[in-house]
Amino acid sequence: MNTQNYQTASILLVEDDDVDAKGIERALRKLKIANPLIRARDGIEALELLEDKVVEKPYIILLDLNMPRMNGIEFLEYVRKRSSLSTSVIFVLTTSKSDEDKYLAYKQHIAGYIVKENLDTGFDALTQLLDHYWRIVELPLK
Numbered sequence: 001m002n003t004q005n006y007q008t009a010s011i012l013l014v015e016d017d018d019v020d021a022k023g024i025e026r027a028l029r030k031l032k033i034a035n036p037l038i039r040a041r042d043g044i045e046a047l048e049l050l051e052d053k054v055v056e057k058p059y060i061i062l063l064d065l066n067m068p069r070m071n072g073i074e075f076l077e078y079v080r081k082r083s084s085l086s087t088s089v090i091f092v093l094t095t096s097k098s099d100e101d102k103y104l105a106y107k108q109h110i111a112g113y114i115v116k117e118n119l120d121t122g123f124d125a126l127t128q129l130l131d132h133y134w135r136i137v138e139l140p141l142k
Helices: 018-030 043-051 072-081 099-107 124-136
Strands: 010-014 037-040 059-063 089-094 112-115
Touching (some): 037 043, 043 072, 059 072, 072 099, 099 112
Parallel strands (some): 059 089, 089 112
């Protein structure tokens, strides 16, 4: 595929688990995906990075739900209320299979809900999904 037909998207990984974060980093390297990866350990740190414009647009957010200080659902609610962040493309990446968590996340207009347990080949499938996604989908620049 011609890589000049799309703009590289930054990835904001909001994940408190070091093992999962390293797994995602390894999967990106393995597939030779060189998109900028910025990690926040909870929702509050992620908001600071976004509001301070540390994460360059366009970007995709990979969001865990179960985190300290500000969990993923609280983060989603905050982001959707802020006009400067409301168009953020967010995929939930979590261990939660709870129907209530799925409902609350989709109510905040997420792009997808991915249960870590369903990634039986590790994070390779996730990184392939993201690679295809930002090549095809137009992401907001504002």
